[in-house]
Amino acid sequence: MKAIIYNIFTCTLLLLACVLPTACSDWNEPEPVDVNINSPKDQNPELWASYMQVLNTYKQSKHYIAYTRFDNSPEKPVNEGSFLRSLPDSLDIVALCNPGNISDNDREDILLLHEKSTRIIYLVDYAAQAATFTDAAALGTWLDKAVAAATELNLDGFAFTGVRLYSGTDAEMVARKEAAQLIVSKLSAATGGGKLLVFEGNPDFIESADLEKLNYIVLNTADLTNVSELNLLIAGLPDSNVLPREKVLLSARIGDQIVDEKNEKQSVVPLMTDRVAAMGPLGGLAIHNIGSDYYSANMNYETTRTAIQQMNPSK
Numbered sequence: 001m002k003a004i005i006y007n008i009f010t011c012t013l014l015l016l017a018c019v020l021p022t023a024c025s026d027w028n029e030p031e032p033v034d035v036n037i038n039s040p041k042d043q044n045p046e047l048w049a050s051y052m053q054v055l056n057t058y059k060q061s062k063h064y065i066a067y068t069r070f071d072n073s074p075e076k077p078v079n080e081g082s083f084l085r086s087l088p089d090s091l092d093i094v095a096l097c098n099p100g101n102i103s104d105n106d107r108e109d110i111l112l113l114h115e116k117s118t119r120i121i122y123l124v125d126y127a128a129q130a131a132t133f134t135d136a137a138a139l140g141t142w143l144d145k146a147v148a149a150a151t152e153l154n155l156d157g158f159a160f161t162g163v164r165l166y167s168g169t170d171a172e173m174v175a176r177k178e179a180a181q182l183i184v185s186k187l188s189a190a191t192g193g194g195k196l197l198v199f200e201g202n203p204d205f206i207e208s209a210d211l212e213k214l215n216y217i218v219l220n221t222a223d224l225t226n227v228s229e230l231n232l233l234i235a236g237l238p239d240s241n242v243l244p245r246e247k248v249l250l251s252a253r254i255g256d257q258i259v260d261e262k263n264e265k266q267s268v269v270p271l272m273t274d275r276v277a278a279m280g281p282l283g284g285l286a287i288h289n290i291g292s293d294y295y296s297a298n299m300n301y302e303t304t305r306t307a308i309q310q311m312n313p314s315k
Contacts, residue, residue: 052116059118065216070096072103084105091304122153123158129142184213196215200286201218219233219248249286253268270310273311285307
């Protein structure tokens, strides 16, 4: 009898051992849960409207400009920092690095940023594509597509890149010069009604007669490693009558360092922030690498907000 009871007990344990892992696995399967998240606008519409008014007043006032590029529509968003909606409200201009691939989230966020008076512009990265355009017709077609896409999205203008040739055949030099003129011509024609035209790069890519068509020039100071290089770059800019200093933005990459006058390494964003006023004053700062983190202790969000506040302490 005891043997029978023991066998029954043993079999029961074996059965449970077989069943429980499956049951636990079933219990641990994730299930979708509907969560109704109210945005700040929905939680307190009056307070939100008041905040938007203050933000708009600030954006319309005379202040140092804060500009950034943003890698929109990532294939695999890793966190909230992958979305336009998570950018600091006090940014003035955001250039979309992937404007040919606009997601539904991007479309929603563009509307939200417009409500915050943030200008969203289409990045035409000619420097990365120059080798693919062997003639003006192909370049013109590419630019026309960019203009059409920006118009459909109701964007606030364009940024473009370019690198001038310092060596090459006469034909290559002429072709690059004509490409720069065509880019400025096409994009400036599409920026009526208060839209922006921003160039990222060295001003010598642009003909002097076309500099006045630009709202801002973002200098490629993000790649500099020493302040002496920065001083030489600023000293070599066209005369302020040709290129007003309020059109010039320095650029800095979050996380990088630069060697100062005392031969000491400094965090580049605070240093470039200080130089915006000291070297001109200039127009403002372009902050790169802003979307690379979201949850770290020294958040890029906080670094960006601090730089903007340091440039505009009374705003």
